[in-house]
Amino acid sequence: MGAADVVPGVSGGTIAFITxxxxxxxxxxxKINPSLIDVIRKQGLKAAFIHVNGTFLGVLLAGILTSIFTLAKLISWLLSHHPIPVWSFFFGLIIIxxxxxxxxVQGITPARVILFxxxxxxxxxITILNPIALQPTYLNIMIAGSIAICAMVLPGISGSFILLLMGLYTPILGAVKSLDVAIxxxxxxxxxxxxxxxxxLLSAMLRRWHDATLVFLTGLMLGTLGKIWPWKQTLTWRTNSRGEQVPLVQENLLPNQFLEVTGHEPQIVFAVAAMLAGIMLVWGLEKFAAD
Known part of the structure; x- marks a missing residue:
């Protein structure tokens, strides 16, 4: 989830659903709500820890943070130097x-097709919206955090991409790099x-309207495929927290168009191999979960 969340266009919630x-x-x-105070008062901290499944949350958070601080640099480097195989991998991941x-989903109805x-x-x-430039005020940063975290646990919507759209991706990454505690x-x-x-909200929807919610979330995932299409032409650029120029607005191209427009090889063989690797990864996880 941590590795996916640092890639604009890929959702950590998708990884959570796959696994x-x-x-x-x-x-x-x-379960982390005001009633937890009563549990602490009556049964103690250990009972509260068990009540919220603290071991699971702790291990998950540790995994996300470990991934962010280890794999994030690798993924950023791969996106800069080998973007086509990386995007192809995530493309295959989303398709499967x-x-x-x-x-x-138990059965397809007209209503579910509409939701899909x-x-x-x-x-x-969302993927075709033009980024805006919000000022990195404390209030805007807090609003951005509340929106981005929702996207991060929602399959199909990328929290980092939401930050990009709000124009706050660079300031927040810069704050993390410089350890700006206030931000x-x-x-x-x-x-x-x-x-x-x-x-x-999401938990209640999955409990009451499981299949309908699942269909809508699946549509969200499918709708982001345009964002992670491997062959792109960069139209505008942005400056990241290290002062480097990185793509901001991009246009999708067919492999043969990519060669004509950019002059670079489309790397079709590598793209297909990476896409199949993404497909096999999810297929393997599905088989592992079934066993």
Whole structure:
């Protein structure tokens, strides 16, 4: 989840769903509410820790942070130097994940088809929005944190891409790099508020309208495929926290167009191999979970 969350266009929530931990994550976070105070008062901290599935949350958080501080640099380097295989890998990952999710839906109805299409259109609309430039005030940072964290646990929507759209991706990464405690704490407070409120909503929807919610979430995932299409032409650039020029607005191209427009090889063989690797990874996880 941590590795996926640092890539604009890929959702950590997708990884959570693929690995089968999304329901457990939502249910665990949902238990962090005012009633937890009564549990602490009557039964103690150990009981409260067990009540919120603290071991699971602790291990998950440790894994996310470890991935961010270890794999993030590797993924950033790969995106800069070998973007086509990396995006192809995630493309295959999303395609097989869509199939995996649809297999869990019990029957297709006209209403579910409409929800599926709505999810696709909603995600697609987000991916083609032009970034805005919000000022990195404490209030904006807190709002960004609450919105981004919701996207990070929602399959199909990338939290880092939401930050890009808000124009706050670079300031927040810069704050993390420079250890700007004030900005980090504002973002963390917003993220905490967002996850505690949104987890209740998403968990309730999955309990009451499981298949309908699943279909909509699957549409969200499918709608982001345009964002992670491997062959792109960069139209505008942005400056990251290290002062480097990185792509901001891009246009999708066919492999033969990519060669004509950019003069670079489309690396079709590597792209197909990486895509198959992504597909096999999810297929393997599905088989492992079944066993």
């Amino acid at each position: 089968g931990i999304l329901d457990t994550l939502l249910n665990s976070v949902r 994940s869509v199939i995996h999710m649809l297999k869990q 299409i709505a999810g696709i259109l909603f995600a697609w609309a 980090i704490m504002c973002f963390a407070c917003g993220a905490l508020f967002g996850i505690l409120t949104f987890s209740h």
